[in-house]
Amino acid sequence: MGAADRLEVLIQRCYAGLDADQLRSEVLIRLKRLMTVDAAFFATVDPATVLFTSASADEPLGEVTEQFLWNEFGQDDVNKFTALAAAPDPVNSLGHATKGEWPSSARYVQVMRPLGLGDELRAALRSNGRCWGVICLHRENAAAGFSEQELQLVRRLGPHLAEGLRRSLLAGRVDDSEVGPGVVVLDASHRLASMSAEAEHWMTELEPTRAAEIPVAVRAVAAQLTRVHELPAPPALKVRTRSGRWLALHASTLQGADGRRTAVVIEPATAAQLGSFLLDLHGLTPAQQRVTELLLKGYSTRQIVEQLCLSPHTVQEHVRAAFDKVGVGSRRELVTALLTGSASPG
Numbered sequence: 001m002g003a004a005d006r007l008e009v010l011i012q013r014c015y016a017g018l019d020a021d022q023l024r025s026e027v028l029i030r031l032k033r034l035m036t037v038d039a040a041f042f043a044t045v046d047p048a049t050v051l052f053t054s055a056s057a058d059e060p061l062g063e064v065t066e067q068f069l070w071n072e073f074g075q076d077d078v079n080k081f082t083a084l085a086a087a088p089d090p091v092n093s094l095g096h097a098t099k100g101e102w103p104s105s106a107r108y109v110q111v112m113r114p115l116g117l118g119d120e121l122r123a124a125l126r127s128n129g130r131c132w133g134v135i136c137l138h139r140e141n142a143a144a145g146f147s148e149q150e151l152q153l154v155r156r157l158g159p160h161l162a163e164g165l166r167r168s169l170l171a172g173r174v175d176d177s178e179v180g181p182g183v184v185v186l187d188a189s190h191r192l193a194s195m196s197a198e199a200e201h202w203m204t205e206l207e208p209t210r211a212a213e214i215p216v217a218v219r220a221v222a223a224q225l226t227r228v229h230e231l232p233a234p235p236a237l238k239v240r241t242r243s244g245r246w247l248a249l250h251a252s253t254l255q256g257a258d259g260r261r262t263a264v265v266i267e268p269a270t271a272a273q274l275g276s277f278l279l280d281l282h283g284l285t286p287a288q289q290r291v292t293e294l295l296l297k298g299y300s301t302r303q304i305v306e307q308l309c310l311s312p313h314t315v316q317e318h319v320r321a322a323f324d325k326v327g328v329g330s331r332r333e334l335v336t337a338l339l340t341g342s343a344s345p346g
Contacts, residue, residue: 003034010034011157014164020044021242023164024056031137031157035150039117039138041068043216044165046237047130047280050082052220053239054206060115061138065216066190069223071107078105084124085131091123091155095145112138119145123154127162130280132169135161169240169281181267184214186222188260202266205241221251222262238269238277248273271338278338282325291318296335 001009010030018026024042031037043055061068071077078097084090094102102108102118112120118141125133135154139145182199186192192213195203206215217239236250246269254261271278279289294304304315319331328334 006030006034007153007157011160014160015167018164018168020054020165020168021056023161023168027161027164028056028058034153035137035146036139037137038140039115041136041138042133043135044133044169045081045131046239046277047132048277049224049237050085050124050131050134051217051224051237052134053217053237055216064111064115065219067111068107069190069219071111073220073223075106077107079120079122081122081124081131081134084122084134085126087124089155090126090131091121091151091158093119093121093146093151095119096151100145113141116141118142121146121151121154123158125158125162125165127159127166128280128283128285130162130166132162132165166281166283179268181265184218184264184266185254186214186262186264190214190219190222190262193261199264199266202241202247205243205245206239206247206266208242217249218264218266221249222264225251225253225262238274246274282322284322284325288318288321288325291315292322292334292338295319295322295331296338 010027013026013030014023028037028040028042031040039058039061041055041057041061043052045051046053057065072080079092079094084092094105094108098104098108102113112118117138119139121137123135124131125135137146137154179198179201182196182202184192184195184199184203203215203218206217217237221237236248239247239249241247248267248269250265250267252263252265254263276289276293279292284292290308291304291310294307299307301312301315301319304310305312308315310318322334323329326334326337328337
């Protein structure tokens with residue numbers, strides 16, 4: 001099988017109904033048959049914040065998780081995932097971004113070079129204008145970095161990977177568990193200081209066989225606090241657990257006699273907290289979302305027409321499109337599906 005055929009098979013697998021873990025594993029296996037990849041990092045993200053919600057990392061990348069998170073959320077550097085997610089071109093390599101001057105990147109000097117890694121190829125995985133995941137491919141330190149042809153391959157593959165990740169989240173449901181919010185407290189070095197029993201429950205939900213003491217979603221929302229002065233509000237993200245529940249994570253800083261600590265609250269997500277995220281998840285366009293958000297508030301067609309200055313025909317078109325994408329046949333079913341998380345995968 002030639003490279004073009006292998007790429008087509010890989011694209012098809014993005015629509016095979018795999019969950020996020022299965023998709024990540026299969027994609028990396030197949031991608032390594034198309035190009036040289038010596039180590040890879042592949043994460044799902046909350047599209048509202050581009051914070052990691054789950055991740056897989058080849059060795060030796062797992063050894064430097066804290067340094068990696070500090071660079072991503074606490075330092076200026078090239079090819080940040082948040083920048084790629086908003087850029088016209090969401091794919092770039094370290095070699096291209098630095099014009100071959102790799103040491104101009106703090107990430108290269110502090111994280112990659114000590115591990116014997118050279119060039120890296122990064123991509124924000126976008127579908128319908130929203131980022132659902134990120135991928136970073138590494139090469140061992142060598143003169144040759146990633147070629148333009150290899151960047152083009154990832155550019156072609158990226159939207160399909162994003163769509164596969166989006167679809168993998170559609171089975172998530174609003175939580176009906178009796179377990180309440182939990183609190184994790186991290187010390188100044190982001191090591192576990194203490195946690196509640198509820199937090200232990202939810203962290204096990206996030207990563208049932210935790211290789212690390214703290215799940216990547218908790219680490220990511222805590223690391224983002226390093227730049228909280230640049231944000232309109234404290235970091236928060238929505239995460240789908242392995243069992244299909246939606247959780248909301250919030251981080252804040254604690255000041256006490258023993259110094260600065262970070263508290264991360266993990267709680268079952270409500271439909272109100274998920275908000276427009278569910279509409280993004282089902283692939284509604286911005287115009288369809290605006291109409292659907294008013295439907296969820298109980299607006300009539302006439303009120304939506306007046307509020308958005310649209311024709312009744314246009315409103316009905318957007319409503320029908322929302323029905324099709326969510327997999328329902330009436331307004332009542334649409335409201336129920338979105339407020340309970342019971343919509344059919346599409």
